[in-house]
Every structure is written in C-alpha cells, then in structure tokens.
Amino acid sequence: MDSPYDSEKGGISSLVPENHPRRESLLLRERLTESMREGSVVPQGLIAHGRGECFDYLLGERTNDFAMKSIDASAALLLISSHPVISVNGNMAALTARELVKLSKEIKAPLEVNLFYRNHEREVKIERTLKEAGAEEVLGVGNDASATIPELFSERRRVSPRGILVADTVFLAMEDGDRTEALTRMGKKVIAVDLNPLSRTSLKASITIVDNVIRVVPLLIKRIEELKGKGKDELVQIVNSFDNRKNLREALQFMSERLNQLALSL
Ligand code: ATP
Numbered sequence: 374m375d376s377p378y379d380s381e382k383g384g385i386s387s388l389v390p391e392n393h394p395r396r397e398s399l400l401l402r403e404r405l406t407e408s409m410r411e412g413s414v415v416p417q418g419l420i421a422h423g424r425g426e427c428f429d430y431l432l433g434e435r436t437n438d439f440a441m442k443s444i445d446a447s448a449a450l451l452l453i454s455s456h457p458v459i460s461v462n463g464n465m466a467a468l469t470a471r472e473l474v475k476l477s478k479e480i481k482a483p484l485e486v487n488l489f490y491r492n493h494e495r496e497v498k499i500e501r502t503l504k505e506a507g508a509e510e511v512l513g514v515g516n517d518a519s520a521t522i523p524e525l526f527s528e529r530r531r532v533s534p535r536g537i538l539v540a541d542t543v544f545l546a547m548e549d550g551d552r553t554e555a556l557t558r559m560g561k562k563v564i565a566v567d568l569n570p571l572s573r574t575s576l577k578a579s580i581t582i583v584d585n586v587i588r589v590v591p592l593l594i595k596r597i598e599e600l601k602g603k604g605k606d607e608l609v610q611i612v613n614s615f616d617n618r619k620n621l622r623e624a625l626q627f628m629s630e631r632l633n634q635l636a637l638s639l
C-alpha cells in the first residue's frame with residue numbers, strides 16, 4: 374500500500390496482517406485515523422469515510438462502467454477548461470496526496486486547500502502533506518483564502534482569489550452539498566468524486582464520478598494522458614455527450630441489480 378507511513382518503524386502496514394481479507398480497507402482507515410491524530414483530518418471526516426465505505430461495498434469496491442464514462446468526460450472537460458482548480462480537503466490529502474499532485478502537474482491546475490471546518494493549523498498541515506508529496510505551490514492557505522463564495526457563511530465560504538474564485542472548473546471529492554451548489558450557481562463546472570450517487574453533491578455537480586477517490590485519480594490521470602493529443606472539437610463532443618442524471622441513474626441501477634443478485638446467491 375502506497376502510504377506515507379508504511380516505511381516508518383511500527384508503521385501502519387505492520388498493524389494489519391498481510392493476509393487479512395479486508396487489509397486495504399483497514400489500512401485506509403488507519404491512514405485516516407493517523408491523519409486525524411496528527412490534526413489534518415477532522416472526526417467528521419471519519420464519519421464521511423464510513424459512509425463512503427458503505428457505498429463502496431455496494432459498488433463491489435471497483436470502478437464500474439458508469440464511473441469510467443464520468444472519468445472520460447472529466448478528463449475531456451479538464452483539458453478544455455481554461456482555469457481548472459483541484460480543491461483539496463483533509464480526507465483527500467490523507468488518502469491520495471501524491472496522485473493529486475500528479476494530476477495538478479498533468480493539467481497545470483493549482484491545488485487549493487478548501488475546508489468545511491477551516492482553521493489555520495489544518496490548512497498548514499494539509500499544505501505540508503501536499504508539499505511533501507511534491508507540490509510546488511498550494512493555494513487557499515492563510516491570507517490567500519481571502520475571497521468568499523456568495524451565499525455561504527463563516528469559514529466555509531473562504532476561497533483563494535487566484536484559485537476557486539476564478540476557476541471555470543473545480544475538481545473536488547467528499548464535498549458538502551451546499552458548497553457544491555454554491556459553486557455551480559457561480560457558473561462553475563464542478564467535477565465531483567462521490568461514492569454516494571444520492572448525495573446533494575452528486576446531484577448538483579456537472580459531472581459526478583461515483584467511485585472511490587483513491588481509484589479515480591490515477592485513472593483520471595491516465596485518461597488525460599490518452600486524450601491530450603485530441604483536438605478541441607473532439608473533447609467538446611465527449612463533454613457534451615455526457616448526461617450526469619443518466620449516469621447517476623446507471624449507478625443506482627447497478628447497485629440495485631447487484632443487491633438483487635447477491636440476495637439470490639445467498
Ligand atoms: P451532501 O452534503 O452532498 O448531501 P453528505 O452530507 O451525505 O452529502 P458529506 O459528509 O457532506 O456527506 O460528504 C462526504 C461524501 O463523500 C459522502 O457522500 C461519502 O459517501 C463520500 N465519500 C467518502 N469517502 C469517499 C471516498 N474515499 N471516495 C469518494 N467519496 C467518498
């Protein structure tokens with residue numbers, strides 16, 4: 374497992390037996406709880422992860438066809454966007470910092486720390502995680518988060534005037550529904566990774582990828598590399614032919630059929 378803690382003496386990997394059937398899932402939990410102790414993940418982030426795990430179970434813990442279609446459309450949209458931004462919260466940084474940095478370099482999109490429960494200590498910790506993973510610059514930290522998203526209140530509305538405020542496309546995961554809605558109201562395209570096809574974020578996003586962010590980011594990078602040589606017309610065509618409602622319907626139908634099959638197999 375690609376964990377920043379693995380190499381440490383007595384690190385996370387050593388806590389979970391090699392042959393445990395749910396080893397990967399347990400390692401992710403350990404990684405998140407470790408990040409909570411360290412202060413970059415909030416307790417609510419663990420609850421969000423648990424909810425995600427439940428939906429991942431229903432999806433068979435794999436990237437399904439409907440998610441691949443969303444990843445295709447997202448890769449094309451990111452390539453035609455003039456100012457894409459990657460919004461990073463505590464869970465994302467704990468789970469997939471290195472891949473997010475790679476994505477940021479691949480599409481030349483800044484990384485911005487964007488927190489529901491914002492405080493300076495957390496901002497700095499997440500910035501440090503991203504920098505240790507190779508990021509050169511991280512927006513949304515300290516005074517840089519000086520702009521505000523209309524309609525949202527308190528610390529939840531702060532964004533960077535060089536990042537999310539001026540972005541035409543925002544890539545995010547594990548985001549709250551209110552904030553996703555506020556971004557779309559500002560005329561931005563939102564690409565959301567969310568294991569729950571019924572969440573408000575999933576319903577409000579321009580493109581929802583119903584899959585685990587851990588699996589999505591590497592696949593998205595690969596697809597971007599493949600589509601990079603294509604002309605703009607072809608990319609626009611891929612984006613325009615994507616229908617988010619239809620895709621969410623497919624995700625729900627998949628879960629429902631899978632549950633029926635599982636019920637029959639017992
Ligand atoms: P909403 O605010 O959009 O209605 P919510 O209140 O149910 O959703 P939040 O805590 O605001 O949930 O957002 C967390 C979302 O992230 C949940 O829908 C959860 O399923 C999802 N999630 C958790 N872990 C992951 C993960 N590893 N990859 C993708 N999605 C995840």
Ligand code: MG
Binds near residue numbers: 548549550551
């Ligand atoms: Mg919410």
